[in-house]
Amino acid sequence: HMSLQRTPMRELSQDVAERIAAGEVVERPASVVKELIENALDAGAHEIRIELRGAGLRMIRVIDDGYGILEGELEEACLHHTTSKISAFEDLDHLRTLGFRGEALASIAKVAEVTILSRAIETAGQEEEQPGHWITLRGGELIQRGRRARLPGTTVTVNDLFYNVPARLKFMRGARTENGHVLQLLQRYALGYPAIRFSLLVDERTLLQTSGSGELVLTLAELYRLPLTEMIEEIDVRDAEGHYHIYGALGNRVLAQSGRQYITLFVNGRWVQVRFLQEALERGYRTLLPRGKHPLLVLHLDVPPAEVDANVHPGKIEVRLAEEDKIVAALTQAVRSVLERSPASPEPIDFP
Ligand code: ADP
Ligand code: MG
Numbered sequence: 001h002m003s004l005q006r007t008p009m010r011e012l013s014q015d016v017a018e019r020i021a022a023g024e025v026v027e028r029p030a031s032v033v034k035e036l037i038e039n040a041l042d043a044g045a046h047e048i049r050i051e052l053r054g055a056g057l058r059m060i061r062v063i064d065d066g067y068g069i070l071e072g073e074l075e076e077a078c079l080h081h082t083t084s085k086i087s088a089f090e091d092l093d094h095l096r097t098l099g100f101r102g103e104a105l106a107s108i109a110k111v112a113e114v115t116i117l118s119r120a121i122e123t124a125g126q127e128e129e130q131p132g133h134w135i136t137l138r139g140g141e142l143i144q145r146g147r148r149a150r151l152p153g154t155t156v157t158v159n160d161l162f163y164n165v166p167a168r169l170k171f172m173r174g175a176r177t178e179n180g181h182v183l184q185l186l187q188r189y190a191l192g193y194p195a196i197r198f199s200l201l202v203d204e205r206t207l208l209q210t211s212g213s214g215e216l217v218l219t220l221a222e223l224y225r226l227p228l229t230e231m232i233e234e235i236d237v238r239d240a241e242g243h244y245h246i247y248g249a250l251g252n253r254v255l256a257q258s259g260r261q262y263i264t265l266f267v268n269g270r271w272v273q274v275r276f277l278q279e280a281l282e283r284g285y286r287t288l289l290p291r292g293k294h295p296l297l298v299l300h301l302d303v304p305p306a307e308v309d310a311n312v313h314p315g316k317i318e319v320r321l322a323e324e325d326k327i328v329a330a331l332t333q334a335v336r337s338v339l340e341r342s343p344a345s346p347e348p349i350d351f352p
Contacts, residue, residue, distance in 0.1 A: 018080065018140065019165060022107035028172065029056025029161060030181035032112075034271075035104035036156050037189055040064035041269070042085065042097045043154065046212065047197040052182060054203075055175035057161050065153040068120035071133045077116070078137055080106040093306040098270050100310075105156075106140070111168075112161045113138040118154040139164050183207055187223055188264040188271050191298045194219040216249050216298060231255050233338045235299065237330060243323045244303050246334050251296030252342035256289045262296040268308060269300070273317050277301070280328040284335025297335070301327065 012020075026032055033050060040048045043066025053059040069077055076082045083102030086092060092100065108114055117134035132150030136143050162168045172178060179202050190198045190210045197212030210222050220228050231252045238245040251262075265277055285295050307322040321327055 015140075018106075018110050021103075022110040023165070023168065025103055025107040026111055026161075028181065029060055029178050030185050032056065032060050032108055032158055032161065033062065033182050034185055035099075035108065036060070036062035036158075037185075038098035038270075039104065039156075040066055040154070041189075041193065041196070042099050043067045045153070045196065049199045049201070050182070050186065051201045052179060052203070055172070055178040056182060057169070057172065057178070058159065060158040060161065061155065063153070063155045065151070068123075068152050068154055069116070069118040070120045070122070074116060074118060074133060074135050075142060078105045078109045078114070078135070078140075082106075092309075092311060095268075095305045095310070108158055108161075109137040110140040111165050112163065113159040115157045115159075116154065117148060117150055117157075119150045119152050121152045123152070179207075184261055185271075190223060191216065191219055191264055192266045192269070192271060192300070220249070220296070220298075228255075232296075233342065235334050235338055237334050239326070239330065242304065243307065244301060244327050244330060246299065246301055246330060248297070248299035250299075250335060250338045253289060253295075253339065254342075255296045256293035257296065258292060258294070260294045263294055264298050266300045267319050267321075268302055268305065268310075270310060270319075271317070272319050274319055276324070276328065277331065280331040281335055284332040285339055288336065288339040295335075295339070299331070299334075301331070303327070 025035065029052070033056070037048060037050070040062060043064060045064035045066035047065050049063040051059070051061040073084070081102045083100060085097045085102075086095065086100045105114070105116070113136065115134055115136040117132055119132040123131050130147040130149050132148045133145070134148060135145040162172070182202070183200060186198060186200045186208050190196075190208065194210070194216045195212055195214040196210075198208065198210045199206060200208040208223065210219050213219065216234075217229055217232050220232060228251070231254055232249045233252065234247075234249050236247045263278070263281065265272060265274070265281070267274070267277075281297065281299070289295060303321060303323075309320040312318040312320055
């Protein structure tokens with residue numbers, strides 16, 4: 001056993017502290033993509049295009065047609081704790097956006113080279129020659145800026161992710177794994193937001209494309225290339241007191257799969273992975289599906305913003321809920337009652 005000696009207390013430099021903190025938000029390329037997609041959704045985008053190169057380590061690019069960032073706010077957007085989404089702590093009680101920490105762009109820019117090109121919607125009528133503006137930061141430092149033509153919206157390009165965090169780079173898995181994480185993430189968001197046109201281009205190949213029709217069942221068919229209409233049931237339940245609205249779609253027993261990756265849950269529009277909610281869903285289907293099988297399930301849980309705490313984890317994938325017992329019971333019941341109606345099948349279909 002190594003002998004440990006007391007070393008003096010010291011305050012970490014801002015650079016070191018920020019690089020450590022960035023690790024909590026930016027775990028891998030897919031977490032960068034998640035933050036950038038959420039920003040695009042918060043900006044009211046109708047179309048979101050994602051491009052990856054070299055497993056997302058060489059390049060991640062997210063292009064949206066949202067309301068854009070004003071020239072004067074571009075640099076600020078990349079600072080820590082700067083956000084246009086809340087101003088007081090109490091604002092969390094009526095949060096309507098996915099973002100609120102003002103940490104994502106700053107964290108990503110700390111551990112990569114980031115270029116943000118944007119044009120705010122306010123300039124839409126102006127006949128300037130180059131109405132877009134861009135800045136490039138590397139390791140959190142501004143290194144260049146300029147102007148360029150662009151339609152309203154924002155393009156964020158992330159190059160050389162983790163170039164200054166060698167320990168994190170070492171933990172990256174192969175391109176197949178990292179690209180796979182991004183593809184799964186995109187599938188989840190495409191299902192959660194069927195009215196948005198999503199596309200994912202990985203090393204010049206289109207891996208996913210949705211039409212933004214607004215139809216969840218059609219989006220499922222687009223993603224999985226299966227004639228699913230007959231095999232999907234819609235869910236829509238709300239309680240009289242307004243504590244919850246549960247809606248989405250559930251595949252019938254024929255579509256039961258061996259993995260849990262086809263179960264996606266959104267709480268107030270945010271994709272979450274919360275143990276107690278996943279268990280609530282599982283109690284709903286366990287006795288109705290073969291052992292070890294899981295359904296295709298896309299479910300939204302909307303609750304009043306004051307009754308959810310998303311400020312549990314920097315990645316915001318966890319939440320706490322008031323009225324937890326009621327909601328848990330309602331989730332279990334919603335899943336069970338739909339599955340009970342669907343016929344059991346001896347011939348399950350495996351997804352591609
Ligand atoms: P947060 O989303 O928590 O506010 P971010 O660091 O993700 O923090 O973004 C900082 C700010 O930059 C946002 O509050 C928003 O004003 C602006 N922003 C970031 N991405 C976009 C985008 N794609 N379109 C418009 N504004 C954006
Ligand atoms: Mg954000």
